Amino acid sequence: MNVDQPAQKPIFTKDDFVSSQEVRWCPGCGDYSILATAQRTLAKYNIPREKHVFISGIGCSSRFPYYMNTYGFHTIHGRAPTIASGLKCVAPDLKVWVITGDGDGLSIGGNHLIHCMRRNIDINILLVNNQIYGLTKGQYSPTSEFGKVTKSSPMGSIDYPINALCIALASESTFVARTTDTDPRHMGMILERAMAHKGTSFVEIYQNCIIFNDKAFGPVTGRDTKEDRMVFLEDGKPLIFGKDRNKAIFIKRLQPVTGDYDPVKTYPDILVHQESGVSSHHAYLLTQMRYPEMPVPFGVFRAIERPTYDALLQNQVDQAVKDRGAGDLKKLIYGGQTWRVE
Amino acid sequence: MAMTHSKTITQATAITVRFAGDSGDGMQLTGDQFTDTSAVMGNDFATFPDYPAEIRAPAGTLPGVSSFQIQFSEAIVFTPGDIADVLIAMNPAALKVNLHHVKKSGLIIVNESVFTEPNLRKANYKTNPLNDGTLQDYQVMRVPITELTKNALKEHPLKLTEVERCKNFFALGLMFWLYSRDYEYTFQWIKKKFAKRPEIAEANIAAVKAGYSFGDITEAFNVQYQVKKASLQKGTYRKITGNEALAIGLIAGARLANKTLFYGSYPITPASGILHELSSHKHYDVKTFQAEDEIAAIGTAIGASFGGQIAVTGTSGPGVCLKSEALGLAVMAELPLILIDVQRSGPSTGMPTKTEQTDLLQVLYGRNGESPICVLAPQTPADCFDVAVEAIRIAVKYMTPVAILSEGYLANAAEPWKLPEIEKFEKITVVHPQKTEAEFLPYARDPKTLARPWAIPGTPGLEHRIGGLAKADLTGNVSYDPVNNQKMIQLRAEKIQRIAEDIPALEVRGAKSGQLLVLGWGGTYGAIYQAVDDLDKDSSRIGQAHLKYLCPFPRGLEKIVRSYKKVLVPELNSGQLIMLLRAQFPGVVFEGLNKIQGLPFQVDEIRNKIKGLL
Numbered sequence: 007m008n009v010d011q012p013a014q015k016p017i018f019t020k021d022d023f024v025s026s027q028e029v030r031w032c033p034g035c036g037d038y039s040i041l042a043t044a045q046r047t048l049a050k051y052n053i054p055r056e057k058h059v060f061i062s063g064i065g066c067s068s069r070f071p072y073y074m075n076t077y078g079f080h081t082i083h084g085r086a087p088t089i090a091s092g093l094k095c096v097a098p099d100l101k102v103w104v105i106t107g108d109g110d111g112l113s114i115g116g117n118h119l120i121h122c123m124r125r126n127i128d129i130n131i132l133l134v135n136n137q138i139y140g141l142t143k144g145q146y147s148p149t150s151e152f153g154k155v156t157k158s159s160p161m162g163s164i165d166y167p168i169n170a171l172c173i174a175l176a177s178e179s180t181f182v183a184r185t186t187d188t189d190p191r192h193m194g195m196i197l198e199r200a201m202a203h204k205g206t207s208f209v210e211i212y213q214n215c216i217i218f219n220d221k222a223f224g225p226v227t228g229r230d231t232k233e234d235r236m237v238f239l240e241d242g243k244p245l246i247f248g249k250d251r252n253k254a255i256f257i258k259r260l261q262p263v264t265g266d267y268d269p270v271k272t273y274p275d276i277l278v279h280q281e282s283g284v285s286s287h288h289a290y291l292l293t294q295m296r297y298p299e300m301p302v303p304f305g306v307f308r309a310i311e312r313p314t315y316d317a318l319l320q321n322q323v324d325q326a327v328k329d330r331g332a333g334d335l336k337k338l339i340y341g342g343q344t345w346r347v348e
Numbered sequence: 349m350a351m352t353h354s355k356t357i358t359q360a361t362a363i364t365v366r367f368a369g370d371s372g373d374g375m376q377l378t379g380d381q382f383t384d385t386s387a388v389m390g391n392d393f394a395t396f397p398d399y400p401a402e403i404r405a406p407a408g409t410l411p412g413v414s415s416f417q418i419q420f421s422e423a424i425v426f427t428p429g430d431i432a433d434v435l436i437a438m439n440p441a442a443l444k445v446n447l448h449h450v451k452k453s454g455l456i457i458v459n460e461s462v463f464t465e466p467n468l469r470k471a472n473y474k475t476n477p478l479n480d481g482t483l484q485d486y487q488v489m490r491v492p493i494t495e496l497t498k499n500a501l502k503e504h505p506l507k508l509t510e511v512e513r514c515k516n517f518f519a520l521g522l523m524f525w526l527y528s529r530d531y532e533y534t535f536q537w538i539k540k541k542f543a544k545r546p547e548i549a550e551a552n553i554a555a556v557k558a559g560y561s562f563g564d565i566t567e568a569f570n571v572q573y574q575v576k577k578a579s580l581q582k583g584t585y586r587k588i589t590g591n592e593a594l595a596i597g598l599i600a601g602a603r604l605a606n607k608t609l610f611y612g613s614y615p616i617t618p619a620s621g622i623l624h625e626l627s628s629h630k631h632y633d634v635k636t637f638q639a640e641d642e643i644a645a646i647g648t649a650i651g652a653s654f655g656g657q658i659a660v661t662g663t664s665g666p667g668v669c670l671k672s673e674a675l676g677l678a679v680m681a682e683l684p685l686i687l688i689d690v691q692r693s694g695p696s697t698g699m700p701t702k703t704e705q706t707d708l709l710q711v712l713y714g715r716n717g718e719s720p721i722c723v724l725a726p727q728t729p730a731d732c733f734d735v736a737v738e739a740i741r742i743a744v745k746y747m748t749p750v751a752i753l754s755e756g757y758l759a760n761a762a763e764p765w766k767l768p769e770i771e772k773f774e775k776i777t778v779v780h781p782q783k784t785e786a787e788f789l790p791y792a793r794d795p796k797t798l799a800r801p802w803a804i805p806g807t808p809g810l811e812h813r814i815g816g817l818a819k820a821d822l823t824g825n826v827s828y829d830p831v832n833n834q835k836m837i838q839l840r841a842e843k844i845q846r847i848a849e850d851i852p853a854l855e856v857r858g859a860k861s862g863q864l865l866v867l868g869w870g871g872t873y874g875a876i877y878q879a880v881d882d883l884d885k886d887s888s889r890i891g892q893a894h895l896k897y898l899c900p901f902p903r904g905l906e907k908i909v910r911s912y913k914k915v916l917v918p919e920l921n922s923g924q925l926i927m928l929l930r931a932q933f934p935g936v937v938f939e940g941l942n943k944i945q946g947l948p949f950q951v952d953e954i955r956n957k958i959k960g961l962l
C-alpha cells in the first residue's frame with residue numbers, strides 16, 4: 007500500500023486532524039476554508055497524524071498549526087522555511103508543511119523562501135495571499151496593488167507589487183501552483199498534487215481577508231465573474247474558459263491573448279499547457295496573465311523532477327560512510343600528526 | 349639526517365619566533381611546519397597567527413602582511429609569547445608592521461633581496477631601514493633569501509615564479525638550523541602535499557636544505573640554539589586549534605548522545621573553520637547546512653533540534669545580532685541548541701580577523717524579553733573540545749540553548765592537546781518520551797532539572813504544538829494569563845540557575861585568600877596564568893580563578909571573591925564581566941584591566957597591573 011496516494015479505505019476522518027484549540031480567525035475569514043480543506047485532504051491518506059508537521063511564521067494564517075491535530079511549530083516572522091528545512095534534513099520521513107502569508111513569506115522572509123525552493127527541500131509551502139497585513143491591522147503588503155490606500159499609505163502605496171509565482175519560478179521551484187479559498191475542491195486537488203510532489207511544492211492560495219481587504223480577488227474569483235476570469239490549467243490541454251467554454255488563450259508574438267474557441271476547429275496557435283517543460287518560460291508566461299486584461303490561471307503551473315536537498319544530504323552522509331567507514335571517534339581524535347610523551 | 353655541529357650550541361629554555369611576510373608568501377604554512385616539527389621534537393608550544401582580513405591585499409603593502417608567532421619551550425608554555433626573540437621578515441612591509449613585536453637586541457632576519465626602492469616605497473619607508481639606523485637596537489642578519497633560493501634551485505625544472513615561491517622553505521630551513529630542528533617531518537609533509545607535483549616537492553625540499561646549510565656555512569651565524577624536550581604529561585598529543593577542537597568536540601558530543609550532528613552556519617570570519625572541519629567529517633553522521641544567512645543558519649538548527657538531533661549554529665558577533673530573535677524562540681520553545689560565537693573585534697564589521705571578548709553581554713542579554721541561556725567559555729584551544737561536549741550535555745539535559753563564547757585568538761591559535769580517552773567519557777543520555785496512559789504535557793517539567801520533555805515529531809500520540817507565543821504551564825498552549833506569564837519566565841530563569849548544581853565548583857590556584865585574586869574568563873587564561881606564575885612562584889600571595897561557566901556562575905564564586913582584599917578582572921573589553929560581578933557581589937573591590945586593541949593580553953601587561961596592586 008502506498009501511503010503517498012489517497013487511500014482506498016481511509017482510516018482517518020477530518021475530525022482526526024482537528025485540534026482542541028478554538029479557532030480564532032475573524033468570522034468569514036478565508037483561512038477557515040483553507041484549514042478545513044487541509045484537514046479533509048490529510049484524512050484521505052493513511053498517513054498517521056504524527057507524521058505531519060505544520061510550521062508557520064507570523065501573521066493571521068500562521069496560527070494554522072495550532073488548529074491541526076498534528077505536530078506543529080509556530081515560529082517567528084518569515085523564518086518558517088528555515089525551521090522546516092532543518093527538520094526535514096534530520097527527519098526525512100516526516101511530511102513537513104510551511105504555512106506562510108504574503109507578508110511573512112514575501113516580505114520579511116523572502117530570502118528564506120527563495121533559498122528553500124532552489125534547494126528543493128521536500129516540503130510543502132502554502133502561501134496564503136490576501137494582499138494585506140491582517141494581524142497588524144491593515145497595512146499594504148508586498149502583493150497589494152500599486153496605489154492601495156491603507157492606514158500606512160493614506161495617499162496610496164507607491165510600492166509596486168510582487169508576484170509570488172514569479173518568485174517561485176525564478177527560484178527554480180520544482181512545483182508551482184495557484185488555487186483559491188473560494189474553491190475548496192480545486193484547493194484539495196492542488197494540495198494532493200503538492201503532497202505527491204517530491205521536492206519543494208509551492209502553492210499560492212488566494213485568500214479573502216474579510217476585515218481589511220474584503221473581496222480583493224472578488225473580480226476574479228467571485229461567483230458571477232469566475233467563469234470568465236479564471237482559467238484552470240490541465241496538463242497537455244489547451245487553456246479554455248468561459249461559461250460556454252467558447253474562449254481560449256492563444257499565443258501571438260510571444261504574448262498570451264484571448265480569443266474565441268470552437269471545439270470542432272483546430273488552432274495552431276492555441277496555448278496548450280505543459281507542466282513539465284525543461285525551462286520555466288511557459289509557466290512564467292502564464293504568471294503574466296493578470297486581471298483585468300486577461301483571465302487568471304489556476305492550477306499547477308510547473309511540476310518537474312529534481313533531486314531533493316534532504317535526499318542529497320543523506321546520500322553524502324551514506325557515501326562518506328561507504329567510502330571511509332562509519333566514523334570512529336578515537337580515529338577522529340587521534341587524527342592528524344600525533345606524538346607520544348613518555 | 350646529518351647534523352654538522354660546526355658552531356657553538358647554546359641551550360635556550362623558551363624561544364619566541366615570528367614569521368612575517370606578504371599574504372602570498374606562505375607564512376602561515378611556514379609557521380605551521382615549524383610548529384609541527386617543534387611538537388614532534390617534544391617542546392611545549394603555543395602559536396598565534398595574525399593575518400589581514402583582505403585575502404590578498406596588494407603584494408608588498410602594509411595591509412598585506414601576514415604573521416605567525418610561536419613560543420616553544422622546554423617548560424610548559426601558556427601563551428605564544430609577548431614579544432619575539434626572532435623575527436623573519438620576508439619583505440620591508442613585514443619588517444615595518446612587525447618591528448614593535450621584537451624585543452630590543454632581538455634577532456631580525458631580513459630577506460635582503462627584496463629591500464629594493466619600489467618595495468621600500470610600498471612599505472612607506474623613505475629610506476632603507478637596513479642602512480638608516482632604524483634597526484640599531486637589534487641584531488640584524490641580512491640574508492638574500494630570494495637570490496639564494498634561486499641559486500639553489502638552478503637545476504630544477506621550474507618556472508621563475510614557482511622558484512620564487514619556494515623562498516619560505518629556505519627561510520624555514522634556516523630556522524630549522526638555528527634551532528637545531530630535524531627537517532625530516534617537513535620533508536614527509538612536503539612529499540605528501542605535493543604528491544601530484546613531484547618537481548615542486550623536490551624543489552621545496554631542496555630549498556629547506558639550502559636554508560639549513562646556509563645557516564651552517566655562513567660566517568654570519570655563529571650560534572646555534574637547542575631547546576630541550578618539555579616535561580609534558582605522559583600521553584599522546586596532537587596539535588590543535590580552537591576551531592578544530594570545537595568541531596571535534598561537537599562530533600564527540602553528538603556521538604556520546606547517539607545522535608546526528610546538525611550544523612547550520614553562514615560563512616563568517618573567524619568561525620568558518622568550524623564549518624569546514626565539520627563538513628569533512630560527514631561519515632560521523634554529521635549534516636552541515638550552509639545557510640543563506642545567519643537567521644536561516646539558526647532556524648535550520650532549531651528545526652533539527654525540534655526533530656530530536658544535536659543542533660548547532662556557529663558564527664561570530666555580527667551573526668549573533670542577526671540570530672538573536674531566533675535564539676529567543678529556542679528559549680521560549682525550550683529546545684536544546686548550541687550557539688557558537690567566535691568573538692571578533694567590533695562594533696559592526698570591526699576588525700574581522702582580530703580577537704576580542706566583547707560579546708559577553710550580547711550573548712547573555714542581547715534578546716527581547718527575559719530570555720536566559722547557559723553560557724560557557726573555553727580557556728585554551730584544546731579546552732574547546734571539552735566545552736563543546738559539556739555544552740551538548742547541558743543543552744539536552746536542561747532543554748535549553750547553550751552559548752559557547754570562543755574567541756578569534758582561540759580559534760586560530762594552536763597548542764599541544766593531550767588526547768583524551770574517549771572510551772571513558774560518560775554517555776549523554778537522551779530520553780524522548782513515548783505515549784502513556786496519562787495526558788501528554790509538553791511543558792511539564794523534570795522536578796530536578798526543570799527540563800520539559802523532548803517529544804519529537806513522528807512519535808505517535810504525542811502530537812503537540814509549540815511556538816514563540818507565551819506558553820501555559822504544563823500544556824504549553826498559548827496563554828495570555830498574566831500570572832502564568834510571570835511564573836513561566838521565573839521557571840525558565842530558575843532552570844538555568846539549577847545548572848550550577850551540575851557543574852564543577854570554581855577552583856582557585858595559589859593563595860586561597862589574601863590580598864589579590866585574579867579572576868578572568870575565556871582565552872585570557874594563558875596570559876593570566878603565566879603572569880601570576882611569574883610573580884608568585886610559591887603560590888602564596890595571589891589567587892587565580894578562571895570562569896568557564898558565565899551563566900550560571902559556578903557555586904562558591906561569592907565566597908571566593910569575598911576572600912580577597914581586591915579582585916583583578918582582566919578582560920579584552922571595557923569591563924563586561926566586572927559589571928556583572930559588581931552587580932552581584934556588592935562590597936567586593938573589583939579592579940579592571942581592559943584592552944580592546946584586537947590583540948590578546950601580553951603577559952607583561954597583566955604582570956605590571958598585578959605589581960601595581962600588590
Ligand code: SF4
Binds near residue numbers: 030031136214
Ligand atoms: S484579519 Fe483578515 S486575514 Fe486575519 S483573521 Fe481576520 S479576516 Fe482573516
